[in-house]
Amino acid sequence: MLFIFRSYSSSEVLRYGSGSPPVGIDQILRNSKVRFAKIKSRRSDESFQGDSAGSFLGGSSSIEIPNDESSKSDIVLKRDGTGPTVVGYVNDFRNERQRPLARALVEQKVDAIEKVVTAAAQTAVKRCSISKNGKKHTETHCSDLNTTLFAYNSAWFPRILCGQEVMSGDVIEVPVGCEDYEVGLSTVPKPPVSGDGMDPIVIKSSLEDIFEPESLESVHCDVPCKQQKDMQGLRRFVAGEQWTITFTDADAFSNGNARLERLEHREDHFYSTQSFKSSVPHTFFNWSQYSHLNTNSIDWLSARNKAVYLVDRSCSTPGSRRHKYFSAMSAVVPVDSYGLCGHNIEVPHEISIGTSEGRVEIMKKYRVVLAFDPSTEKDHISPMIWDAIASGSVPVVVGAENMRSHLPEGSFVWSGDFSNWDELANHVKELLDNKSMWESYHTWRSDERVMSRFSVRYEFARTSAICRLCRWSYAKKYGLGWNDERQEVSEPSFRRRLCVSGTNKIISTPFQEAWFSKNDQIQDSHEPIQEGPDTCGSTKVDFVLKSKGLRVDRKVSMHDSVVDITLKEIFQDASSAAVVLRLTFPGIENIAGAHFKHTHRLVPTSRTHQVSSASMQDGNKKVTVMLDWVSNITSPSKSTLEVVVMEDSEIWKEGDVKRVRIVLEDFDAKNEKESEFFPSAFCKKMIKDFSDPLHIFFAAS
Known part of the structure; x- marks a missing residue:
């Protein structure tokens, strides 16, 4: 997030570029080399970049702060459980990354000035905002209307500046008429969950792949979706993201790479496999x-009074589980085997058992189908089993241990119901000769309750796996909700709507905002009395809150499922007590309190300033609060976080700006374990955007 403000009035303006067309596929696919978009510019007087640097830490315990600020706090979490829980500040230093419990991230060395000089064809450039000895300094040249400004994106993902996309590693000239400087991740402040206006998702086979639009093919999907042609291997990647996705219909028995590692989401590694625990x-x-x-x-x-077996591979491994079942069965029951295993009958010339249609055509001629899978992996149901059920015959099934949770109830003979192979074989022999027993395995076909339960279980399978991967990627990319059962994008649990009180403009949705002065004895509330109905729908509010001697000049912006509060000035008439911002999140009980008790996770940043942070979650909702200054965040009660904005006796200095970011998201309780301690992939991106905003430069003479 980038903020640019006037140097003298401290007036800050934030706005998305309006009327911007959606980002196209070809724009997403542009490579990451430095490019320069030459745009003739006429400067406005909003010109200084508020320096907002630092790194967010996704989870933390007591840490050592390796600089002279350590005296302020070396405890990130003082107390676990319901409040008061105190979360202190954390830092981003290279030696912290080397701690054995911390995520090992290599900070990429990027000479931003050299990139801008090269791309902008300038002799020299300087930053509009720098930090010296912990103090912010802004260059007055940046407020000159005739000064040309350049923006450089050091993040791994594209960002939108005044309606223009700035790709990773790109440099652009700040566009003509760009008077509002809010940087977003989508072409619109509120990415839709369906219909028009959805930014496209591109699936590729390599994280580093650079390719042209003609190398893509469209995917039939309700989310704009394309994939690279002729992709090989198990790995898939999403353009503009750093995720790794294992994408395969293999099971873990036949391919060890398909086995889910339950905590790999911490490393942004996700799965699309046969397992129903996959994303x-x-x-x-x-x-x-x-x-x-x-x-x-x-x-x-x-129908022939026999069983049919269609395994088209050798069964020369006598000790295999499937071979044992087949041997026991064929010793008791007449079996026609069309495949290599036990082959005793030829496949008709016009039929191929290598296709589903061919297998079903043969199965329809037999009362019983032996559908023996070699794997017992949960959720592995081979095409052979589905073909057998669809054929109208009775399948005898060997396979996944949770087979009953997948197939229609009463539709098959399950090997797990028998104590040994011979007992199963004798049951099948009786089944071939007993019409009423055989017919009992078909009553499910007319039982609406059975089919209804099955339809709910497999409702998601009405859409292809690659389309659902695009849906999931879209939801995850923009912090939207995800209906795991139906595999569909949904509205998040938090309302993506900014509402403020009609008169005083205090936030009422998606959380409740309050201000007060605080000391050891008293809490003097300064929350304005709400008058008139709430107003909703705007993505930003710029209003000075006034009440009982406290004045707060702040701007609020909602975009990309986050709320940013920019504090431009705070003034108290008489009191010198600390000023506190209280944030209340209805519906989050946070029974275990505000969290981050593991050694922190780091998001790489090109800057090394402090960021204070805390999070809490409940059910499927999670809140993360970040500050761009050293402070304490407390959780004094359920559903509440409090931020110390000004310490006792602190005076707000002219030109100071403080920023608060609130990330509101659903988390995937099924697939993202220990989510209270570790940030999601979406939250990591919001952290990076907050702590490492666009670099703004001006041409130096």
């Missing part, structure tokens, strides 16, 4: 292929 389950079942799963059963009299 995006990648199953063999889909409704387009098996739309008539509950078709009528085959005719008992015309």
